[in-house]
Amino acid sequence: MHVLLVEDDALVASGIRAGLETFDLVVDEVATMAEARRVMASMQSDVVILDRGLPDGDGLSLVEEWRAAGVQAPVLILTARDAVRDRVDGLSGGADDYLVKPFDLDELVARLYALLRRAAGRASGVLYHGELSLDPAARRVCVGGEPVALSRRELVLLEAFLYAPRSVLSAGQLKDSLYGLNDDVESNALNVHIHHLRRKLGAGVIETVRGLGYRLGRADAVALPDAGRKGPSP
Template identity: 75%
Template sequence: MHILLVEDDALVASGIRAGLMTYDFVVDHASTLQAASQALEAVTTDVVILDRGMPDGDGLLLLEEWRSNGVETPVLILTARDAVRDRVDGLQGGADDYLVKPFDLEELVARLYALLRRASGRSSGVITHGALTLDPVSRQVSIDGVAVPLSRRELVLLEAFLYAPRSVLNADQLKDSLYGMNEDVESNALNVHIHHLRRKLGSGIIDTVRGLGYRLGKPEAVMLPQDAMKQTS
């Protein structure tokens, strides 16, 4: 999933980014509110982590501007302002969650997954799709209880489809889920990852919608790869 981290302290931002990347999040960093707005317009973002005390203003004012302009991206305010009034102002100003520094990385990750779960209309942390099960925390994928090893990119791509099961996702949206703004992406990289998912999880796991993009296939299309079926027989 793609996270936009809005934080002016370079050391803090570096630590958060490194920690989130161990959970396979794709993280872009903006050190000013202006850069944050530009990034939000440039890439498809799943969750924004927003500091309040920024060099060019209060992050809450930017959030209120986003909400008034119809931006619905989930936002978690991450700040040192711990007064009850600050929390209330943040939530009433449009934040979906509020976490005070210093914080525990595990708690931040849990809150991010909760926001993603709510945004996709899911009630359970573990995602199921037919015989397929994905545990976002353990990063484990299985079909009928049999573990299916996926690369980091394949896992992130699968998550993007599972969190938007009824949506057609275009190539740019999918690339934003897989890569940061400053990463070099080969022209055929997305097609390669989709090919590998189809080979490992069944050819119908991802449907091509001609001229528009891709969407999650029907639950019954999920199946074990042939070599895994031989091992379980």
């Protein structure tokens, strides 16, 4: 999951980012509405965590602006404003959830996954594809009940496909899921991660759509080669 964090308190933002990264989430952190606009225009974020009290205005006005422009990314308002009126205004203004500071990190992550699940039209927290299952909260992947060890990037990539099982995802979309704006990405990095997923979960688990990108393969293409039991790639 790629998270855009909009928080002007550097200490709070650093703590949230570090906490989310322990759950293998990819986080881009900005401090103003102007920076948030720039990021949303240049890459695709799965979910936005947005403070209301920002240096260049009320974050809620940014939500309203995005919604008017057709931006559908789920937004969680994270703020110290705890009055009922503030919560109602936030949700009425286009935000999808509202969490008051101080908060518990586990609850924040659970809410983010709930937003992503609802956006994908899924009821269950565990993602299934035939014999393949992925529990995002536990960071656990199994095939036929057998655990498969994936690296952090491989797991995030598989999650992106499972949340959009019928979609062709471009290389750019997949890179947005895997990397933040400031990450140093080698040109063949995406191909390497896809190769590792195919080796561990079956050659047909990810299909190449020539000229467009990649999509999740048929459910019966999932397999568990011996390589899948050897642990994460280096």
